Amino acid sequence: MTTASRVDDAHPYLRAASAGVRHHTRAHTVKNNDIPPTPADRLHLDVLHTHLTTLHQFLDQLGEATRPPHPAAGRYLATAHTRLWQAATAIHDAFHLLPAAAHQGADDVECHPERLLEGPPVLTICQRHLASGHAIRRKTTPTDLKTPLHGHTTTCVR
Numbered sequence: 001m002t003t004a005s006r007v008d009d010a011h012p013y014l015r016a017a018s019a020g021v022r023h024h025t026r027a028h029t030v031k032n033n034d035i036p037p038t039p040a041d042r043l044h045l046d047v048l049h050t051h052l053t054t055l056h057q058f059l060d061q062l063g064e065a066t067r068p069p070h071p072a073a074g075r076y077l078a079t080a081h082t083r084l085w086q087a088a089t090a091i092h093d094a095f096h097l098l099p100a101a102a103h104q105g106a107d108d109v110e111c112h113p114e115r116l117l118e119g120p121p122v123l124t125i126c127q128r129h130l131a132s133g134h135a136i137r138r139k140t141t142p143t144d145l146k147t148p149l150h151g152h153t154t155t156c157v158r
């Protein structure tokens with residue numbers, strides 16, 4: 001006999017990912033007057049970009065599955081999909097505006113991409129962003145991608 005899952009038990013990995021982001025946010029914004037908050041660095045933005053592009057891919061899959069039985073909900077998920085792409089693009093652009101991390105040892109000064117399976121870190125975010133860009137451009141018009149983030153107003157209907 002199979003029992004129905006409780007709402008608390010549904011999607012444990014999504015809950016864990018959200019909890020990780022919440023924990024990092026709290027740890028990063030601790031109010032301590034003696035220590036100023038640390039600004040974003042490339043590592044933070046790279047990890048956040050990974051999170052956003054993975055969420056972007058998941059939202060795409062959810063939208064595809066939701067659209068046939070619930071077209072209105074599918075359209076809202078498509079809009080969220082586009083907005084998430086815009087957020088990932090902004091993170092990618094900010095990544096390239098930040099200075100590269102200072103290297104400590106003499107051996108660290110040289111780039112050794114052969115040591116990393118996915119290539120140098122600065123290229124990894126670009127490769128990930130290009131792959132996501134290719135996926136969204138198959139389903140979205142350039143006009144949709146240029147729509148301002150705050151241009152769409154909706155009312156919640158229950």
